[in-house]
Amino acid sequence: MKKHILVIPGDGIGPEVTTWGKAVLEKIGQDFGHEFTFDEALMGHAGIEATGNPLPDETLAKAKASDAILFGAIGHIKYDNDPSAKVRPEQGLLKIRKELGLYANLRPIMLFDELLDASSLKPEILKGTDILFFRELTGDVYFGEKKRSEDRNTASDLMIYSRYEVERIAIKAYEAAMVRGKRLCSVDKANVLEASRLWREVVQEIAKNYPEVETEHMFIDNAAMQLVKNPKKFDVVLTANLFGDILTDEASQIAGSMGMLASASIGDGTGFFEPIHGSAHDIAGMDKANPLASILSVALMLEISFGLKDEARLITSAIDKALKEGYRTGDIADANTDKAKILGTKAMGQKVLEYL
Amino acid sequence: MKKHILVIPGDGIGPEVTTWGKAVLEKIGQDFGHEFTFDEALMGHAGIEATGNPLPDETLAKAKASDAILFGAIGHIKYDNDPSAKVRPEQGLLKIRKELGLYANLRPIMLFDELLDASSLKPEILKGTDILFFRELTGDVYFGEKKRSEDRNTASDLMIYSRYEVERIAIKAYEAAMVRGKRLCSVDKANVLEASRLWREVVQEIAKNYPEVETEHMFIDNAAMQLVKNPKKFDVVLTANLFGDILTDEASQIAGSMGMLASASIGDGTGFFEPIHGSAHDIAGMDKANPLASILSVALMLEISFGLKDEARLITSAIDKALKEGYRTGDIADANTDKAKILGTKAMGQKVLEYL
Numbered sequence: 199m200k201k202h203i204l205v206i207p208g209d210g211i212g213p214e215v216t217t218w219g220k221a222v223l224e225k226i227g228q229d230f231g232h233e234f235t236f237d238e239a240l241m242g243h244a245g246i247e248a249t250g251n252p253l254p255d256e257t258l259a260k261a262k263a264s265d266a267i268l269f270g271a272i273g274h275i276k277y278d279n280d281p282s283a284k285v286r287p288e289q290g291l292l293k294i295r296k297e298l299g300l301y302a303n304l305r306p307i308m309l310f311d312e313l314l315d316a317s318s319l320k321p322e323i324l325k326g327t328d329i330l331f332f333r334e335l336t337g338d339v340y341f342g343e344k345k346r347s348e349d350r351n352t353a354s355d356l357m358i359y360s361r362y363e364v365e366r367i368a369i370k371a372y373e374a375a376m377v378r379g380k381r382l383c384s385v386d387k388a389n390v391l392e393a394s395r396l397w398r399e400v401v402q403e404i405a406k407n408y409p410e411v412e413t414e415h416m417f418i419d420n421a422a423m424q425l426v427k428n429p430k431k432f433d434v435v436l437t438a439n440l441f442g443d444i445l446t447d448e449a450s451q452i453a454g455s456m457g458m459l460a461s462a463s464i465g466d467g468t469g470f471f472e473p474i475h476g477s478a479h480d481i482a483g484m485d486k487a488n489p490l491a492s493i494l495s496v497a498l499m500l501e502i503s504f505g506l507k508d509e510a511r512l513i514t515s516a517i518d519k520a521l522k523e524g525y526r527t528g529d530i531a532d533a534n535t536d537k538a539k540i541l542g543t544k545a546m547g548q549k550v551l552e553y554l
Numbered sequence: 555m556k557k558h559i560l561v562i563p564g565d566g567i568g569p570e571v572t573t574w575g576k577a578v579l580e581k582i583g584q585d586f587g588h589e590f591t592f593d594e595a596l597m598g599h600a601g602i603e604a605t606g607n608p609l610p611d612e613t614l615a616k617a618k619a620s621d622a623i624l625f626g627a628i629g630h631i632k633y634d635n636d637p638s639a640k641v642r643p644e645q646g647l648l649k650i651r652k653e654l655g656l657y658a659n660l661r662p663i664m665l666f667d668e669l670l671d672a673s674s675l676k677p678e679i680l681k682g683t684d685i686l687f688f689r690e691l692t693g694d695v696y697f698g699e700k701k702r703s704e705d706r707n708t709a710s711d712l713m714i715y716s717r718y719e720v721e722r723i724a725i726k727a728y729e730a731a732m733v734r735g736k737r738l739c740s741v742d743k744a745n746v747l748e749a750s751r752l753w754r755e756v757v758q759e760i761a762k763n764y765p766e767v768e769t770e771h772m773f774i775d776n777a778a779m780q781l782v783k784n785p786k787k788f789d790v791v792l793t794a795n796l797f798g799d800i801l802t803d804e805a806s807q808i809a810g811s812m813g814m815l816a817s818a819s820i821g822d823g824t825g826f827f828e829p830i831h832g833s834a835h836d837i838a839g840m841d842k843a844n845p846l847a848s849i850l851s852v853a854l855m856l857e858i859s860f861g862l863k864d865e866a867r868l869i870t871s872a873i874d875k876a877l878k879e880g881y882r883t884g885d886i887a888d889a890n891t892d893k894a895k896i897l898g899t900k901a902m903g904q905k906v907l908e909y910l
């Protein structure tokens with residue numbers, strides 16, 4: 199198989215974790231005789247520094263010309279503390295999602311048995327949890343009109359959805375539910391929001407085409423609670439952009455660490471793969487970041503964009519093996535872990551390559 | 555002390571839990587020689603059934619004439635499954651919040667030691683958690699303009715904040731932080747939302763007047779995660795209406811059960827006190843609901859609206875005693891609890907009265 203992959207390292211710990219995602223792709227390419235070619239591009243703070251633009255034109259052109267994209271992380275503390283900055287790293291990520299039509303963000307919450315103890319939840323609550331989130335990614339209050347009054351004293355964002363936006367992601371989520379546990383929970387705030395009422399209407403309609411799937415509608419406040427109370431009860435979770443942002447981060451804690459979670463953004467064209475974690479500037483460049491989410495993002499890429507299931511499974515097994523041998527990065531190590539086996543970013547990346 | 559209290563039982567389990575909140579008020583009145591008088595009114599589904607209006611005019615008039623309001627719960631499954639219903643129970647609650655200017659919703663997350671095991675979080679993660687949420691309650695996407703296109707295929711809600719709305723609740727939150735742990739975490743999504751950028755600007759300004767308070771700004775996705783990961787790190791949490799709705803429900807799981815959490819809504823006039831839990835129609839009328847959140851709402855009323863701290867403390871102690879003796883309602887009982895001590899709504903209410 200011949201594929202061209204664009205690597206966008208981004209900001210903070212992005213570059214150092216993405217190195218290992220790419221290394222794993224190269225190794226898989228060699229071992230299985232796939233011809234993977236690579237290019238690299240800037241985005242976010244890195245894009246602003248180099249070109250003044252969080253999504254340089256060149257990056258977008260390269261993205262459109264690639265078969266899949268491996269992304270690192272975005273954001274910089276400098277902008278977080280300056281709410282009035284006009285140009286912001288995150289705009290790059292939002293724009294590329296929109297430009298590539300990446301309307302469905304898939305976030306699997308998978309648990310490695312070895313990490314059951316790394317979570318703040320009780321192991322018996324966690325064990326058996328297997329959730330696949332479908333977060334809508336190109337609509338909602340993220341992309342609705344933003345306004346600031348002339349005196350700067352009033353600010354607004356429009357939360358808006360159209361029928362076709364809900365339909366297309368609902369169909370993807372139901373199709374996934376059919377090959378999983380046949381349960382789908384759609385999360386909204388239909389008791390208050392008009393956009394959620396449309397959301398619920400559309401999901402109710404699509405549900406009719408999937409009578410085998412058991413559909414539940416849940417309010418976001420309740421869902422945020424149930425996810426902590428009893429994560430096992432969820433199979434496929436379908437939700438809007440903002441609610442999905444919140445719920446998937448919350449759910450990451452269930453998996454023991456953000457550092458273990460990958461996501462796939464898909465839609466009209468090229469797929470986009472990235473860890474759930476952010477740029478974590480406090481540990482950037484310190485060889486402390488967990489590269490496993492980037493490596494798992496590569497597994498998702500192989501499976502979803504290239505249909506290479508065996509290769510994907512091999513990656514998960516290699517990670518499993520590293521964990522079983524007791525190797526941990528700092529974020530997933532707990533007091534009971536043998537201290538001698540705590541690894542830095544590079545050493546953990548090497549371990550996975552070794553076990554591949 | 556002479557006070558007039560309006561009781562609004564509302565929907566579902568509202569009436570049966572509110573009975574016990576009221577009974578506790580009566581007992582406190584007798585024991586301490588306060589003259590508490592009561593009236594009752596309809597709201598929500600109950601209001602719709604009787605008058606067609608989720609907030610009957612009479613209810614609003616009575617509310618304005620009272621010194622404090624004890625509310626039960628709102629909502630009915632019938633409307634949840636019918637996203638196109640024009641008149642909805644929740645409108646009553648939203649309207650009374652707006653009409654009474656109840657812009658600050660205080661939700662204390664307090665942990666009874668006896669219930670450490672009822673949570674899905676590990677006891678060592680929980681122990682020592684003591685959070686006071688300040689949720690803005692009369693702005694945001696809850697009250698911004700709602701639209702549905704004529705073809706009904708597009709729906710929107712305006713997320714909007716003005717400077718004075720953020721200022722007044724920020725001041726209340728900082729004042730509270732000053733008499734607590736002097737730490738305040740403001741939660742927003744300033745990397746994406748204009749309304750959040752205004753929010754952050756205003757909080758940064760107010761913060762200057764409270765140099766002793768350590769201020770942190772956190773994105774909502776991260777906050778949803780940190781709350782599960784390490785709830786102890788929070789002291790006062792200040793946030794907008796929608797984010798507060800989500801975070802406080804999530805946090806309720808930390809306290810072991812929604813059934814244990816009360817909230818106070820305050821602002822320009824009469825204070826409004828209610829459990830965090832919803833109407834729970836599945837168990838309504840079955841003598842299964844936990845009356846403790848309603849009783850704790852009464853404790854908040856005595857403390858916040860009437861300044862009766864000793865009386866409030868007495869109520870908390872009585873609940874503590876009931877829990878120490880091993881008495882539990884079903885929602886807070888765990889496998890290790892002596893089954894013989896599981897009580898219904900009435901028996902638990904009686905127990906608290908007895909220990910008062």
Ligand SMILES: CC(C)[C@H](C(=O)O)[C@@H](O)C(=O)O
Nearest residue numbers: 272273288291443745746775
């Ligand atoms: C960086 C930010 C704009 C982004 C989002 O909110 O979508 C991130 O939190 C994510 O979840 O991918």
Ligand SMILES: CC(C)[C@H](C(=O)O)[C@@H](O)C(=O)O
Nearest residue numbers: 389390419628629644647799
């Ligand atoms: C019933 C509903 C409208 C309400 C809200 O979202 O504010 C409830 O969830 C709450 O938290 O008080």
